[in-house]
Amino acid sequence: MRILVVGAGATGGYFGGRLAGAGRDVTFLVRPRRAEQLRTGGLTIHGRDDDVTLFPELVTAAELRGAHDLVLLAVKAYGLEQAIRELAPAVGPETVILPLLNGMRHIDLLTERFGSAVLGGVCQVTTTLDANGAVHQLNDRHEIAHGVLDTAPSRLDDVGSALAGAGFTSRRSSRIHAEMWEKWVHVAALGAVTCLMRGLVGQVVAAPGGRHFAESTLAECAAVAAASGHPIRAEVLVRSREVLTEPGSTATSSLYRDLCAGKPVEGEHVIGDLVRRAGELGLSTPLLALARTHLGIHRSVVA
Ligand SMILES: NC(=O)C1=CN([C@@H]2O[C@H](COP(=O)(O)OP(=O)(O)OC[C@H]3O[C@@H](n4cnc5c(N)ncnc54)[C@H](OP(=O)(O)O)[C@@H]3O)[C@@H](O)[C@H]2O)C=CC1
Numbered sequence: 001m002r003i004l005v006v007g008a009g010a011t012g013g014y015f016g017g018r019l020a021g022a023g024r025d026v027t028f029l030v031r032p033r034r035a036e037q038l039r040t041g042g043l044t045i046h047g048r049d050d051d052v053t054l055f056p057e058l059v060t061a062a063e064l065r066g067a068h069d070l071v072l073l074a075v076k077a078y079g080l081e082q083a084i085r086e087l088a089p090a091v092g093p094e095t096v097i098l099p100l101l102n103g104m105r106h107i108d109l110l111t112e113r114f115g116s117a118v119l120g121g122v123c124q125v126t127t128t129l130d131a132n133g134a135v136h137q138l139n140d141r142h143e144i145a146h147g148v149l150d151t152a153p154s155r156l157d158d159v160g161s162a163l164a165g166a167g168f169t170s171r172r173s174s175r176i177h178a179e180m181w182e183k184w185v186h187v188a189a190l191g192a193v194t195c196l197m198r199g200l201v202g203q204v205v206a207a208p209g210g211r212h213f214a215e216s217t218l219a220e221c222a223a224v225a226a227a228s229g230h231p232i233r234a235e236v237l238v239r240s241r242e243v244l245t246e247p248g249s250t251a252t253s254s255l256y257r258d259l260c261a262g263k264p265v266e267g268e269h270v271i272g273d274l275v276r277r278a279g280e281l282g283l284s285t286p287l288l289a290l291a292r293t294h295l296g297i298h299r300s301v302v303a
């Protein structure tokens with residue numbers, strides 16, 4: 001199965017690198033600066049249990065030819081429109097597209113362009129890039145769940161086989177849409193709490209009112225999901241609350257890591273889209289709205 005990984009960043013570099021390391025037919029679609037970096041120094045993954053450097057197949061948009069069987073889409077939301085244009089030549093009648101982005105809005109954009117080729121996907125991993133472009137895996141979890149959204153692409157078994165046994169957990173979900181919402185609620189709450197307070201979870205909950213603030217933010221996110229017809233399962237909400245209120249926790253979100261690094265942040269995609277949906281549903285989400293505004297100011301500064 002020819003796999004095209006779009007984006008060799010923290011998630012694409014991690015999962016694509018694992019697939020390449022397991023001998024799968026993987027090519028990374030990268031932009032020229034990243035291509036140069038990877039051609040010179042390779043793709044290094046500092047995993048929890050290993051350190052590897054690979055020299056994977058790379059293409060830039062100008063060099064991309066022919067349909068691929070599976071497109072693993074791992075760009076940030078603010079790079080999505082360009083990525084959609086550039087990956088289009090790799091999409092043929094049999095191609096399946098598996099996005100790893102947080103949130104939901106990308107699904108609308110992708111299905112508008114590629115229809116039923118688009119699967120739902122959730123990636124559970126915490127990875128980041130260092131100044132040299134190496135990928136660091138920050139905790140033990142590394143999982144991709146995939147599944148059909150509304151209409152069923154024909155190649156689910158092939159996708160399952162392509163992702164299996166490559167050094168991370170891969171599973172098919174019969175409720176991927178709901179899982180995407182669950183992940184979205186978690187990541188939006190974690191992002192809002194850590195970005196707004198500019199701190200790690202442990203620091204927030206140690207501050208006066210911090211625990212209540214974290215719980216209230218999560219409650220706002222969960223209320224939007226429920227009102228949108230995607231109630232979060234009780235046990236998932238309990239787990240999210242534990243993560244968001246754990247004393248001493250060093251947990252952060254990719255939004256917070258990007259904010260601290262002075263990079264663009266997926267604020268509108270992860271938090272703004274929830275606020276927008278809340279507004280349409282007549283729900284009040286003052287904490288999320290505050291976080292959105294906060295990240296909007298960051299956006300205007302880094303733009
Ligand atoms: N990091 C994490 O722990 C997690 C992230 N996520 C989600 O995964 C998604 C990806 O995040 P993450 O991997 O962290 O992001 P990164 O910023 O680390 O990586 C994104 C990569 O995409 C590349 N890219 C952007 N546009 C294009 C394009 N047109 N063609 C080729 N490459 C492109 C960027 O390359 P360039 O160097 O050229 O800018 C960059 O290397 C996000 O939605 C995030 O929320 C989900 C779970 C965990």
Ligand SMILES: CC(C)(CO)C(=O)C(=O)O
Nearest residue numbers: 125126187252253254255
């Ligand atoms: C799971 C979590 C919260 C881990 O980093 C994530 O998806 C993100 O930060 O984007």
